Amino acid sequence: MPHGLDNYENTNRLFDQGADAVGLDEDLRRLLKTPFREVRVEVPVRMSSGRIEVFLGYRVQHSGARGPMKGGLRYHPEVDLDEVRSLAALMTWKTALLDLPYGGAKGGITCDPLQMTEEELERMTRRFTARIGLAWGLHRDIPAPDLNTDARVMAWIMDEYSQHFGYTPGIVTGKPLALGGSPGREAATGRGVSIATREAARDLGIELKGARVAIQGFGQVGSHAARLLHGMGACIVAVSDLSGGLFAGDGLPFPDLYEHARERRAIQGFGRGESISNADLLTLDCDILIPAALGGAITEENARQVRASMIVEAANSPVTTIADAILAERGIPVVPDILANAGGVTVSYFEWVQNIQALTWEEEEVNARLERMMTRAYRSVVERMRSHDLSMRTAAFALAIERVAETETLRGGF
Ligand code: NAD
DSSP: OOHHHHHHHHHHHHHHHHHHTTTOOOHHHHHSSOOOOEEEEEEEOOOOOOEEEEEEEEEEEEOOOOEEEEEEEEEEEEHHHHHHHHHHHHHHHHHHTTTTTTEEEEEESSSGGGSSSSHHHHHHHHHHOOOOOOOOBBEEEEEEEOOOOOOOHHHEEEEHHHHHHHHHGGGGGOGGGGGTOTHHHHHHHHHHHHHHHHHHHHHHHHTTOOOEEEEEEHHHHHHHHHHHHHHOOOOEEEEEETTEEEOOOOOOOOOOOHHHHHSSSSSSSSSOOOOHHHHHHHSSSSSEEOOOSSSSBBOOTTTOOOOOSSOOOOOOOOBBBBHHHHHTTEEEEOEOHHHHHTHHHHHHHHHHHHHTTOOOOOOHHHHHHHHHHHHHHHHHHHHHHHHTTHHHHHHHHHHHHHHHHHHHHOOOOO
């Protein structure tokens, strides 16, 4: 999997394709590629064994041209500055594409949360927040959940930040409802993925009812996407997570599988469907493939074996740039991450707006607004794609780059 330099290089290549499509000049190109601020902190934590472990934590604030910077926090052994930098840049393009009044940021801690106790995770989260919180702010930078961070982690952050800087529920999104979280936030990324899938399937002439869908990753994003697509009539033929994969040619049973995974935090032990590996899932004969786990799932090694008619990027950067070119050559369309998984940041924006106003919206209102914003962004990408003969990804980048370039130019200051 590409980590380290590869990630940022990948993102920059995608940026360049978009920048070429809008004829962006060299100065703006350099300005928009360069992160605004990068922070690294040491996070010492007393482990249950009595030893002190020192973790490394990062926050990269890529661009604040369009508003406060926004992006998730990731806990994973492979987190490094370059991965965070790449993900922060993607957030800039994602928020701009959805026309949210935000810039982009991302953060993470290099750790293995699956090997840590709840108490260790809480101590680590609190210490990280205390050390990096100076760089955050309701109108500066607002973190959110990502890989291995959830509402529970967001609650610790909100509490710790408030201890230092005064009560600030809006400092983080993806919180539990009781702490000012938004109805609909937990499912939002998966819901956005399902909306993007529905729209793209319609455009490509794939009948969603009965379409065979394979989903890699069954966490916050993948499980809700699967549940909602099943609700739209799709046949979820395969899902997988770290514990392995399940396949059923006539469709896996929902909501049973969803409930099982929610309870056990893994699909393992479900007892129905055939076992398949994560690698097999990616090359399964299906209509729609949805990578919803880690970056770099589809590479030059397996892109030629992909048999899906279309790919929807629910994870961030699951298709490398080389794989992207191979898929394009093979005529397999890819709905890009900055569009497909933008539902999460969109409802995070709704949560932040509700926190600032001290109001709570009904879930129906949240979902209806998300539906409108996702379909509007999807349509604008397709329009640009068709009018300029671009791939969907380059069209999405082009729209986003134009918006950020305009704000940077109007604000000036360089
Ligand atoms: P999560 O931690 O809730 O779930 C991750 C899932 O992927 C789990 O099912 C896990 O078992 C599985 N997984 C992990 N490593 C794997 C591997 N090597 N092979 C197969 N499966 C593996 O995380 P999430 O929030 O669902 O995020 C998933 C992806 O979506 C990430 O790329 C993240 O950046 C992206 N994303 C998340 C959000 C959000 O709101 N949570 C928003 C936008 C994008």
